[in-house]
Amino acid sequence: MAKRYWLMKSEEEVYSIRDMENDGVTCWEGVRNYEARNLMRDEMKKGDWVLFYHSNATPPGVAGVVEVSKEAYPDYFAFVTKSKYFDSKSDPDNPRWFMVDVTFKEAFSEVVSLNEIKASPKLKDMVLVKRARLSVQPVTKEEFDAIRKMGKEKK
DNA sequence: GCCAACGTTGGC
DNA sequence: GCCAACGTTGGC
Numbered sequence: 250m251a252k253r254y255w256l257m258k259s260e261e262e263v264y265s266i267r268d269m270e271n272d273g274v275t276c277w278e279g280v281r282n283y284e285a286r287n288l289m290r291d292e293m294k295k296g297d298w299v300l301f302y303h304s305n306a307t308p309p310g311v312a313g314v315v316e317v318s319k320e321a322y323p324d325y326f327a328f329v330t331k332s333k334y335f336d337s338k339s340d341p342d343n344p345r346w347f348m349v350d351v352t353f354k355e356a357f358s359e360v361v362s363l364n365e366i367k368a369s370p371k372l373k374d375m376v377l378v379k380r381a382r383l384s385v386q387p388v389t390k391e392e393f394d395a396i397r398k399m400g401k402e403k404k
Numbered sequence: 405g406c407c408a409a410c411g412t413t414g415g416c
Numbered sequence: 417g418c419c420a421a422c423g424t425t426g427g428c
Contacts, residue, residue, distance in 0.1 A: 258426085281424095282411075304426055363427080381409050382425045406428085413422075 253292070254393040255299045256377055257315075257351075258384040261306035266313040266356045269301060274318055274352045278326045279334045281346060285385035290321040290347040292387075299351060300388060300396060302377070303360060310360035311396050319350035357400035371395055 257277065259265070269275060280286055297317040303309055323344035326334035339345035366372045372395060376386040388396075 260426085284411090306426095309427065381427090382411075384425080408427095409425085411422105411424085413420105415420095416418090 253297045254388040256386050256388045257299050258302045258304040261303040266301050269353050276350050277348045278324050288385050289349050293317050293349055295320050308362040310362035312360045313356040314354040315351040316354050317349050318352040321347040321349050324348040359403040361396050361399045
C-alpha cells in the first residue's frame with residue numbers, strides 16, 4: 250500500500266512544532282469531529298506523512314512534517330473526567346474517539362503560510378483552502394511535495 | 405476580540 | 417426527520 254499524505258492542525262499555543270520536536274513522538278488526542286475521526290481511524294496508516302499545521306497562529310501555516318508511527322487506538326482522554334477532552338458519551342467498551350501517534354520528522358525554518366498556499370495555483374484546491382474547520386484532512390502527494398519544497402527553500 | 409462557517413444537539 | 421439554537425473552529 251502506497252504511503253498517503255495528510256494535514257493535521259494544532260493550535261500553535263497549545264502544541265507547536267517545537268513541542269513536537271522536543272517530544273519526538275506524541276499521541277494526537279482531542280479530535281472530536283466525526284469526519285476527522287473516520288480518517289484517522291480508518292485511513293491513516295503507519296508510515297504515512299503528515300503536514301503539521303499551526304492554526305490560530307501568526308501567520309497560520311504548515312510548520313513541518315511528522316510521520317504516523319502508531320495507527321488508531323481509543324482516545325482515552327475521553328474517559329478522563331478531568332480532561333478537557335472528556336466525553337461522557339464515549340464508552341471504554343465502545344470508544345467513540347480515536348487517536349494516532351505521530352513522530353517528528355522535520356521543522357521548517359519558517360512556516361509555509363496559508364497566504365502562500367492560497368496564492369499558489371497548484372495548492373489553491375487543497376481541502377485546507379476549500380473547507381473550514383476540518384482538523385484532519387487528506388493531502389495529495391503533489392500538494393505534500395510542493396509544500397515540503399517550499400518549506401525547505403526557506404532559509 | 406470579532407464573527408462567519410458549519411457541525412452538533414435537542415425539542416417537536 | 418426537520419430545523420432553530422447552540423457551541424466551536426480558526427482566520428482576520
